[in-house]
Amino acid sequence: MQTPDPYLPPADVDDDWMEPTPGPARPLSGIWGWGGRLTWLSGLILALSAFTDWYAGGGQGVTTGVIGWHTGALGKLVFFIGLAVLGIVALRESGIELPATVPESLVVIALGSLSTIFVLIRLISIPDQFFGWRGRGIGIFISLIASLLVIAAGLLRAGEEL
Numbered sequence: 001m002q003t004p005d006p007y008l009p010p011a012d013v014d015d016d017w018m019e020p021t022p023g024p025a026r027p028l029s030g031i032w033g034w035g036g037r038l039t040w041l042s043g044l045i046l047a048l049s050a051f052t053d054w055y056a057g058g059g060q061g062v063t064t065g066v067i068g069w070h071t072g073a074l075g076k077l078v079f080f081i082g083l084a085v086l087g088i089v090a091l092r093e094s095g096i097e098l099p100a101t102v103p104e105s106l107v108v109i110a111l112g113s114l115s116t117i118f119v120l121i122r123l124i125s126i127p128d129q130f131f132g133w134r135g136r137g138i139g140i141f142i143s144l145i146a147s148l149l150v151i152a153a154g155l156l157r158a159g160e161e162l
Contacts, residue, residue: 035158039088039154043085043086046078046081046082048082050069050079053137054122054137055137074122088111105154105158108150111150112151112152112153115150116147123144
């Protein structure tokens with residue numbers, strides 16, 4: 001059976017095989033965008049900072065530290081907030097998205113704000129059992145910076161979502 005339209009030869013093809021052809025542009029969204037990178041990095045740092053020293057002090061010749069996990073419920077909550085941020089990133093990368101009424105960036109900003117409040121409480125108010133300690137360790141400041149970075153990551157994600 002013959003087709004009603006004749007076969008047309010291809011148009012004149014440019015045979016310049018030395019010329020590079022541009023590939024498709026990859027959008028910087030998801031985990032490879034700035035918001036995605038900062039979200040998982042700050043969430044990881046926040047979760048790990050619960051195991052750094054939040055209070056430091058010592059007696060004669062001995063310096064000891066109290067990690068965030070041992071400072072009470074707030075130290076543990078900071079760890080679980082960091083895990084929640086990592087969980088949001090993992091769900092997003094596996095293809096599971098939050099409902100449209102709850103933007104992911106808003107959840108990340110809320111978690112970052114909550115962890116910032118918890119860290120600031122522990123920074124200002126030392127628990128009674130650690131009151132005699134001379135100072136705060138570097139870990140509580142790492143936790144504070146990581147909490148602020150989670151907020152910044154949520155704001156960057158909000159900018160990417162627009």
